[in-house]
Amino acid sequence: MVLETDVLIVGAGAAGLMAARAASAAGASVVIVDKSIIGRGGATIMAQMTTAVALGAAEPDSTELHAEDTWIGSRDLGDRAIIDVICARGPEVIREVEGYGANWARTPDGAYSQVFAPGHSRKRCVYVDVLRTGDAVSQALRSVVRRDGNVVRLSNVMLTKLAKEGDRVTGALGFAIEALEPVGISAKTTIVATGGLTFLYARNSASSNMTGDGFLLAAEAGATLRDMEMVQFFPIAHLYPPLVQLDPIMWDPFRYKLGGRLLNGKGEEFLGESGDASGAYTTPRDTATYKIFQEVEEGRGSPHGGAYLDFRMVPAEDLKAGFGPVIDILARQGIDLTRDMVEVAPMAHFMLGGIAVDVAMQTGVDGLLACGEAIGGMHGANRLSGNAITEALVTGRIAGETAVTRRDVARAPIDAALAREWAELQAFWHPRAVARDEAPIDELKARLQRTMWENAGPLRTGEKLAQALTDVRALAAESADIALAPVEAFALTLQEKVELRIMLAVAESIVLPAIERRESRGAHVRLDFPEQDAVAVARFLTRSGDGWSVTSRETTAVTA
Template sequence: MRHLAADVLVIGAGAAGMYAAIAAAGQGAQVLLAERSLIGRGGATVMAQMTVAAAVGEAAPDHWQHHLADTLAAGRFLCDEALARLLCEEGVEVIKQIDAWKVGWARTPDGRMAQVHAPGHDRPRCVYVDFLATGTAVSRTLRTQLNRQGAVRRVGDLVVTDLVRRGGAVVGAVAWHLASGDVVTIAAKSTVIATGGLTRLYRRNSASANMGGDGYALALRAGAPLIDMEFVQFFPIGHLAPRLVGMDPIMWDPFRYKLGGRLLNRDGEELTQRYGVAEDGRYVATRDVATYAIAKEVEAGRGSPAGGAYLSFEHVPEARLREAFGPVIDRLAANGIDLTRMPVEVAPIAHYHMGGIRADAAMATAIPGLFAAGEAVGGANGANRLSGNAITEALAFGRRAGLSAAAHAARSREVDWSREAAADAVALLRDSAPARDRPNVAAMLAMLQDVMQDEVGPFRTQAKLASALARIAALRRDLGDRPFGSGGAYDAERLDWLDLRCMLAVAEVVARTALARTESRGAHQREDFPAMRPDWAVNQVVTLRDGAVALARESVRAASLQAVAV
């Protein structure tokens, strides 16, 4: 067993975790950045291809308050206003900061940042890096900055499996080192969860294998409340057909912005029109509306052959297509896709999680010593997120969490670590269920994804959710409480067991909160309660009590805009 120590432990090296580490180290803290995959390459950040929203006002006059107004409107009265404000206000600074760090935002001929108009924003507000390189550029830029910070120790292949609590505070974590099979304990004065979202819970998703909601489960088990867990955002136009190899399934969005791709049903009718939004190639329907429209058209038998909608650029002149798609047009051609002659088929896929760990505007959770950042945090986007807000959120929240965690560490003279406090979590990693008792954990994981897709997807009913909860409980019984596999290096069975342990805990919370919310709002659509109800303009907050999920309704935090304590 190995033991490490740091002032600040950051779990997860996406945009939020890397920025948190950079900011904390900038304050003089010794930082340990723990990542279950490769640093800067494990989660959503590096996969993002599109746009990042910030009121930098380069394409049109703008102010963060306009961005805030749009974010609150999209959130359907559920946004934590202090968090939404942080995203919009400090979003401007972080976007300019990483511009100064040479991220390479696309620019207009006169040298201003290019900004496109995305649905739900009142003006062109989204910056990007051409072509489809936004996330890789953000990730590379932060990795370069990390390399300049001597005070950040980076450890990849390190799966954090539990937080360690002592005297009511989080004092570090226990982890499993994939590459060696070693159990690792980490003492830290402050811990930041920056583990991203949960979309791997679903069969159709835009996620990497590292996005099974670990951070939510870690927080819950450590006693920290979660918020808005029922709000999973489905991205309406995930690629469906024809087969597309080596490209991101959500790649179509930026081209819809730029060129006004038309979303059509089987009969060639513009699809969102029936659902109250006439787009006419302008791409103005927000994600929840477009998801609803596609699902309903498919249900009515007006979907495309593979079970989605058509996305057509056939009306766009070839020269404009070439200019907008750049080298991507050749990659499409290699897949047999000629956009001048054919539409593609698209359908909703699980893409982002609005819910998450409850944090204040300093990114502090209810548990002393525990902070959160990025998609792991819930509340800023309420019931529905605007395009481009997620990377801004990761950067702004990451920076804030790093500053707060460093300040907390500076105030704590010594970390209150003890081996006894970590003993249960260590014992779990050393344990092994007898081989004869072990069901196929990979098959169980796929089964959970089916349950979530079919019964806790974009359209929910009481019956489906109750069935999902029963099936999740059965999977939990089968999983048991002793890990499978021997725990040696790269033990895939053990990794699946550890992943499924988190995924089942988080899936239960999503299904329970979805069952309790008897209305439809934003990304949470109940077919048996189709209207939005004023009495449901409240957040659901989840905690674990004696191992059982406990729900409470709380008033939405308005913009009392707490002073940020750093």
């Protein structure tokens, strides 16, 4: 299958769909591709509640103040120009997606309902619902894009390489997973909107398609990555007792609403928060993660290695009203929050770093833009709650707008590049003829996830990181030559092998700068270098052949 378009978008979460909408509204033809079903893969559909935007509905606020809070939250490692533009355009995109059908919650007098979240100095987070804001945003964007005659949607197509002619990206190449056929799209502009990578970690809040593909695709095409060692760990993910039907990170929105105390194994409060719903839930995610593990390390953890989350001081009727149907789901699983505490502990949640872009979402490679969680620069070393959906919506819109300015560029033919990529994929999947797969790829993925969690996770040391690098390289050597049995359709094993290759390369891009960062800053905690350096230095990665090169540059607080 070969298609031609003005704008190709890889990934159909909030960022990709918003880019599609922006480009199409300006008259461009668009092809949007997802390795899952359009609008149903990735993180957007799972996002729970908070969307941070300075609307000033609950109390006086400004986009400048939002940017300042975000900069401080980034531990001085963000890109101030990117932060400024995302915060400045937040209010506009919130209203735009409302126009597509996302019903942001309102107060009885009709104002946007805005709640407080840690790190924000104002009540700034809008939401549709406590647990399904992302789903509502995705649904609104999905339906407007579905009705849009300028947009071609391709579900279940995995893109494996960006096509290039000289220094210019001319589209992308890959394969249809269901039909197992090659797919090439020739485009004037290609936008990478592939989201994050937290499936690289054993304990994660990700869906299994969050394997970091866009980072490698963009880097292989010549783009630079930044802050790749910065992976956010969500402090209070569910740990014990086992729960079904509920998202492991669901506790956060209820803490915003009702309070809820974090206690160590001895029943002591250790974060200095009051635990009520007065806005005293103030500890940012990086600090809370570190402090929970500190309690565990010092022998004061909860029985399964985390902390207790306690709602017992909240009156039963408030719990029932606040948790809604969730309280019944918990009750069916034997948890009565008026009586029981649950155990929580950190898990990998969000990619803070990513593809380096300017304020127009240009990567520096001709023809290649990026947006959403796939970019770096907004969050530095720590993300404030609610800033990710805003980032996805604003940067998606900007990428769509920038793409349209390139409509006079000539398209390049892509057939020969597609034939080459298809031959390379065949050789990669089937280096030898075998009747059955030589190794279960998911087991190799699980080994990668284990070493990333244990050695490049929330608490790092030089020794552990060196171990992670050794393990990742050994897995890469072990997996490269595995032969898979041929299939005629539903090429899931073939997809898994490509994803494993990507995950291994991207894992190295996390570990290498983490080894070089001999300090603790935000989400990057080095137990052997516990202090934060006086000056923030961003790390940039480029790819050549099978290797990464790391360079460093001081960040600056100056507003663009």
